[in-house]
Amino acid sequence: MTFELHPRLAADSLHLGDLPLCQLRLMNDQRFYWLLLIPRLADAIEVTDLNEQQYVQMWQEVRQLAEVIKPLTSADKLNVATLGNMVPQLHLHLIARFKSDAAWPGPIWGVGSAEHYTDADISQLKSALQQACDHLPIHWV
Template identity: 50%
Template sequence: MTFELAPELLRDCIFLTDWPLCRVLLLNDSQYPWFVLVPRVVGAREIIDLSEQQQLQFWQESASLSKLIMSVFSPDKLNVAALGNMVPQLHVHHIARFKVDIAWPKPVWGLFPTKPYSQEQITALKAELAL
């Protein structure tokens, strides 16, 4: 079997890059810097489904993404969460939150309609992130 991204993630996210273990995605909602790490491991639903080496690699990549988000966006809070209630494929959200964002301090899920990125915004964001 080969790795395939869940249809919901394909629909809702923009591909940024592949790291050694994870696919790095940007959720297509310009209201929040919202990234998703997806380990490219067939059948993984929980972090404990990864081998010990994969878990270590995952946490290293999560820390790298978190540091990148903190340095580029300087958020008031960085939310990192693996829910999977709607999309069972293992994926972990990394969301930069600001006291001035439209959902603060509530969770971002489903609170407001999404505002997709323009192609210009995507290009600028990729350049800023150097991904």
């Protein structure tokens, strides 16, 4: 079995690049600074489906990105979560939250409707993220 991205994740988010284990994606919703990390593994649903090495690596990738986006975005708080009640494929949410955002202080899932980025906005966000991550082993696409 090989990794295949769940069609719902493919539809809702944009592929930014690849870390050693996870595919890095941006939720296509400009109301939030909302990244997804998806381990490129077949059939992973629960975090406990990863072996020890993959598990440590996944959280390491979360940490590396968290350390970048907190100062990059000046977020008030980071939210880190894996729920998977709707899309079973294991995926992690890493979200920079702001006291001024559309869901604060509640969680963001299921709040209103996504507002898509423009191409120019995506370009700009990606370029800033790429620059801030230049010390990380990310293959940008």
